[in-house]
Structures are given as structure tokens and as C-alpha cells.
Amino acid sequence: MTVSIIGIGLLGGSFALAIREKYPKMRFIGVDSSPVNGQLALAKGIVDEVMPLAVAVSQSTLVVLATPVNIIMELLPMVLNQLPAGATVVDLGSTKGLICAVADTHPRRNQFVAAHPMAGTENSGPGAAFRELLSGKNLIICDREKSHADSLTLTESLFRDVGMKLFYMSPQEHDLHLAYVSHLSHISAFALGLTVLEKEKDEQAIFDMASTGFSSTVRLAKSSPQMWAPIFDQNRENVSDALAAYIEFLQQFKQVIDDQNVATSLDFMQRANVIRRVLDGIEKR
Amino acid sequence: MTVSIIGIGLLGGSFALAIREKYPKMRFIGVDSSPVNGQLALAKGIVDEVMPLAVAVSQSTLVVLATPVNIIMELLPMVLNQLPAGATVVDLGSTKGLICAVADTHPRRNQFVAAHPMAGTENSGPGAAFRELLSGKNLIICDREKSHADSLTLTESLFRDVGMKLFYMSPQEHDLHLAYVSHLSHISAFALGLTVLEKEKDEQAIFDMASTGFSSTVRLAKSSPQMWAPIFDQNRENVSDALAAYIEFLQQFKQVIDDQNVATSLDFMQRANVIRRVLDGIEKR
Structure with missing residues (x-):
């Protein structure tokens, strides 16, 4: 064969x-x-x-x-x-x-x-x-x-x-779910990598001060552009919706921080903490 | 002692x-x-x-x-x-x-x-x-x-x-750098966790379809709200600036995807790929 x-x-x-x-x-x-x-x-x-x-x-x-x-x-x-x-x-x-x-x-x-x-x-x-x-x-x-x-x-x-x-x-279900559980993660990492590289001009400071949390969050920014550009393009409607929702949450969080609204900041993160159950499920499977 | x-x-x-x-x-x-x-x-x-x-x-x-x-x-x-x-x-x-x-x-x-x-x-x-x-x-x-x-x-x-x-x-240098190499990573993960939990209603799909990349990017969303809310509050000016820059890059990327501008999408990710050098430096130290 x-x-x-x-x-x-x-x-x-x-x-x-x-x-x-x-x-x-x-x-x-x-x-x-x-x-x-x-x-x-x-x-x-x-x-x-x-x-x-x-x-x-x-x-x-x-x-x-x-x-x-x-x-x-x-x-x-x-x-x-x-x-x-x-x-x-x-x-x-x-x-x-x-x-x-x-x-x-x-x-x-x-x-x-x-x-x-x-x-x-x-x-x-x-x-x-x-x-x-x-x-x-x-x-x-x-x-x-x-x-x-x-x-x-x-x-x-x-x-x-x-x-x-x-x-x-179905292909439609696949592409919708993938926008959230994979494609969005990659965009968030690419944008995070770019923000740190282009706004934090002191590269030595990144070396000295970044910890394992930073590495983990930004790791996917090393991924192949040739592979990912066509994925985002082919799934652009779902990716765009997911990205719009993500940007909206970030804008809300920024407002909460700007307003020194610590109670809402706590609530925001407590809601996000529920992801622990999901991640534990993924790790166990 | x-x-x-x-x-x-x-x-x-x-x-x-x-x-x-x-x-x-x-x-x-x-x-x-x-x-x-x-x-x-x-x-x-x-x-x-x-x-x-x-x-x-x-x-x-x-x-x-x-x-x-x-x-x-x-x-x-x-x-x-x-x-x-x-x-x-x-x-x-x-x-x-x-x-x-x-x-x-x-x-x-x-x-x-x-x-x-x-x-x-x-x-x-x-x-x-x-x-x-x-x-x-x-x-x-x-x-x-x-x-x-x-x-x-x-x-x-x-x-x-x-x-x-x-x-x-100095404390000022510390807080500025930390906004980029740590505090922003945490906010990006909290917001990503929240987006997936609240927009992707099918939790079973997350279990079945999320891969190691998703887990790695969202891991910090498990962090303690009681610890992080006061950090974001105390460093709010630097965090707000870093978050504004991050949101701006995400909005640019979304526009590029909506416009089917694959060439700029490639360029965006190639610039982000430079983070590989930084991450390799962190892992080696």
C-alpha cells in the first residue's frame, strides 16, 4: 500500500x-x-x-x-x-x-x-x-x-x-467552534507578541522580566503565517465575530480598570475563572 | 532566626x-x-x-x-x-x-x-x-x-x-515593563476565557475541539481575581496604555481579515514571529 x-x-x-x-x-x-x-x-x-x-x-x-x-x-x-x-x-x-x-x-x-x-x-x-x-x-x-x-x-x-x-x-459546526477554541487563541497571541515587541522597546527588559505566564500566553505567536493567513481568510466570518466579541470584552475590562471599579474587575475575572473546569477537562481526556 | x-x-x-x-x-x-x-x-x-x-x-x-x-x-x-x-x-x-x-x-x-x-x-x-x-x-x-x-x-x-x-x-521602570510582560498577558487570557465561555455556548465542543494551543493561551485565566484586581488597579495607567495598544492591534487585524487582505495578514504575523527570538532567550536563561 x-x-x-x-x-x-x-x-x-x-x-x-x-x-x-x-x-x-x-x-x-x-x-x-x-x-x-x-x-x-x-x-x-x-x-x-x-x-x-x-x-x-x-x-x-x-x-x-x-x-x-x-x-x-x-x-x-x-x-x-x-x-x-x-x-x-x-x-x-x-x-x-x-x-x-x-x-x-x-x-x-x-x-x-x-x-x-x-x-x-x-x-x-x-x-x-x-x-x-x-x-x-x-x-x-x-x-x-x-x-x-x-x-x-x-x-x-x-x-x-x-x-x-x-x-x-458538519463543516459549518466545525468552523464555528474552531473560531473560538483555536483561531481566536492564535490571533490573541499574534497581537500580544506584536504589542510587546513594538510598544515595549526595551527587549532586555522582556528577557529579564517575562515569566512562564508570558511565554505560555504568547507561544502561538511563533506559528507559521503561511499556514494561518489562509485559515483566517477562509473562516473570516466566524473569526471576525469571535474577534469582535473578544475586543468588546477587552474594552469593557479596560473601562473597568480606568474607572477603578475593582468590584466589577473581580467579577469579570471570577466569571473567567470558570474556564478552569474546561481546562481541567481537556487535560484529563 | x-x-x-x-x-x-x-x-x-x-x-x-x-x-x-x-x-x-x-x-x-x-x-x-x-x-x-x-x-x-x-x-x-x-x-x-x-x-x-x-x-x-x-x-x-x-x-x-x-x-x-x-x-x-x-x-x-x-x-x-x-x-x-x-x-x-x-x-x-x-x-x-x-x-x-x-x-x-x-x-x-x-x-x-x-x-x-x-x-x-x-x-x-x-x-x-x-x-x-x-x-x-x-x-x-x-x-x-x-x-x-x-x-x-x-x-x-x-x-x-x-x-x-x-x-x-526603579519602581517606575518595574511597573511600566510589567504592564507589558505580565499584566497584559493576564488580561488577554481572562478576556479570552470569558469570550469562549460566554459566546461558545457548546461546552462539550470546547472539550472535544480545544487543543494544547488553546489551553496554553488561556491558562492564566485560572489566576486568582483577589490577587490580580488590585495589581491592575495599582498599575492602571501602564496597564491601560498596554491594553489600548493591544486592542488597537486586534482591531487592525480584524480589519485586515474582514478586507480579505491576506498580504497584510501575512505581514502582521511575520512581525509577530520575531517574538520567537525573545521566547527562545527566556527559555534558555
């Missing part, structure tokens, strides 16, 4: 490393617009060969689209056109609405599975890939009823094999 | 646990407005005895003020009034301007050392204290020239003993 990984970065690379451990005879082809990434992926043992897209797809049982989401939208119709009968293409994009809409217009829609692993780090590229990334994390599959039973079974089996728990929902 | 810890929580408790390991014969008295905290601190071995403030202070060589910053401001003049000659009081508050201004009006100013350990977690109370909290972290001392040489030496020695690196600056 041959699997092609299109975009051999953190996610595609980690998936391949985890699957290879379970299925040592599975053959992996890498496809990447960057020749350097291809070489690194070969050197790390993520893939056995690197090939152009069309050559790779034509000999694959499974094609994994793990590029930025704008590239997934571009490549998906081409991959479906070239995919052998009975083969499957799965995407790992962080948005699902537009990608599923593109798939819906294709006559081979049922060879496609729309998936999103809830896993990542702030690092990117084949060097950032590691075998344990997906283990214990959740996988969302959208529009499962539109995928052929065999394509769905193959996808579900492999992601369960790497230790993921499966959830199902 | 007797040390009194006023406010036996995460910071005061962790300091006592670390010092006790180095100086097993040092006697520790705990003072806390909560009888439960006093009992827990005794049961955990943080302090040897629990006493009312005045009794504790009158027999101490060192008094450590580790309460919320509004309580530090209230207690500092009383503690200085009751402090034996030659004894020292050090505060561990996260703001320094108002606390140092209060100290400056006291005839015994030179028995006071203004300090701030750049260490903490999102947890509070004696149960959250642990011996390793301060090790490898930075301590800021403000207005050192206003402290008696003996008080300064005692403070510096003990904090070096627990593995801290010492830095010196």
Missing part, C-alpha cells in the same frame, strides 16, 4: 512517522513545493521517495493533503481527477467549510474524507514533525455521509491506529 | 519551603487572614506556628509580605511600626510604584526592601506552593539605595540561596 503525503510539515510528517511505526511495510511518497522540505523529509525517514504531485497520486491508495488550507482548495480537484478508482484522499486542514464546498462540486466526492486533527505545535516543517503528535488527540471528520464507506473506514482505521479519538460534525 | 510569612500562598509558601531546605533551623511563623490557610500551611510544613500579625512581627528578624498588593499597602506601615530594630521587611508584590511611595513616607523606610520574584503559576493558596517555584527565576529589587545595607544583604542572600538571579531598577 502506498500513501502520498502532500505537504511534508509538522502535521503530514507526524502522521507518516506514527503510521510507519504501525505499518512498517507501507510505502510513503512525499510531495512538497519546497525541494529542501523533500530532502529533509527523506533524511528524517518520513517518506521513502519524493515525487511530483501527479506521479505520486496516480500510484497511491491514500493521498493526505497536509498543506496550508488555500493550497488544499487548489489541489483537491486536481488530486480527485487523478486519483485511482477505489483510492482515497483525506485533507487535514484547519477549516472545513470551503474545502467541503469544493469537494461537493466534484463527481468523485465520495473518494474524499474531510478531516481535522486537533493537534499542533507552534513549529512547522519536516524538522518539527514527531511521532507522538497525534496520539491521545481528537480528530474531527466532517460530512462523513458523503464519503464512500471504504474511504471512511480506511481513514478512521489509520487515525485510530495512531491513537486518536474520532468526532463527527 | 525567625521569619514571618504574611500571606501563606503560592509565593510566600514556596519561598518558605525553599529557604527551610537551606536553613533547617530557621523558625517560620505564618500569618494569614484565612484560618484554613494557616492550618493547611502548618499541615504542609510551610510554617512552624501561626500567629496574629503584631505578635509575629515583634519577634521576627525578617517579615515577608506576600499578600495581594492592596493588602501589602495597608500592612506595610503597621509592620514597619512594630518591626524590631535591625529587622527587615520585604514585600513580594507584583506592583512597586504605590508600595514604594507608601514606604517612602515612613521613618523606618531603610528597614524595607521592595522585591518582586518573576515567578508564579495560575494556582494559589498554600496547597499550590512548591519548593522549586523560585529556582532559576529572576528577582527585581527596586530603590535598593533606600534600603539599609544589612536589610539588602539579608534579602539578596536568601533569594540567591533559593536560586534566583537579581536585577535592580
